[in-house]
Amino acid sequence: MGAGPTIVRLARGGSSALDLDTEAGRAFLQERLAFYNKLCFLLSGGFFLVGALVAEWSEDDARAWWQRWRSQHTKPPEGSP
Numbered sequence: 784m785g786a787g788p789t790i791v792r793l794a795r796g797g798s799s800a801l802d803l804d805t806e807a808g809r810a811f812l813q814e815r816l817a818f819y820n821k822l823c824f825l826l827s828g829g830f831f832l833v834g835a836l837v838a839e840w841s842e843d844d845a846r847a848w849w850q851r852w853r854s855q856h857t858k859p860p861e862g863s864p
Contacts, residue, residue, distance in 0.1 A: 802808050840848075 803812060
């Protein structure tokens, strides 16, 4: 059971196949970080826009829209004048 340094390296997260101390490793990390930041920006921005749109629709506006939609898309009961 002489795998002591390997276990320590794996516990510290050093199990990547790419040597991160080289120029290629640093470029790889920069690309990954840039992708992560873009993804977070897009997700956060999307939630912000959806929240802003929902906030614009107050309860009265939603109720008025629902009543208009319902009056246009429902049939009157048969036999009514």
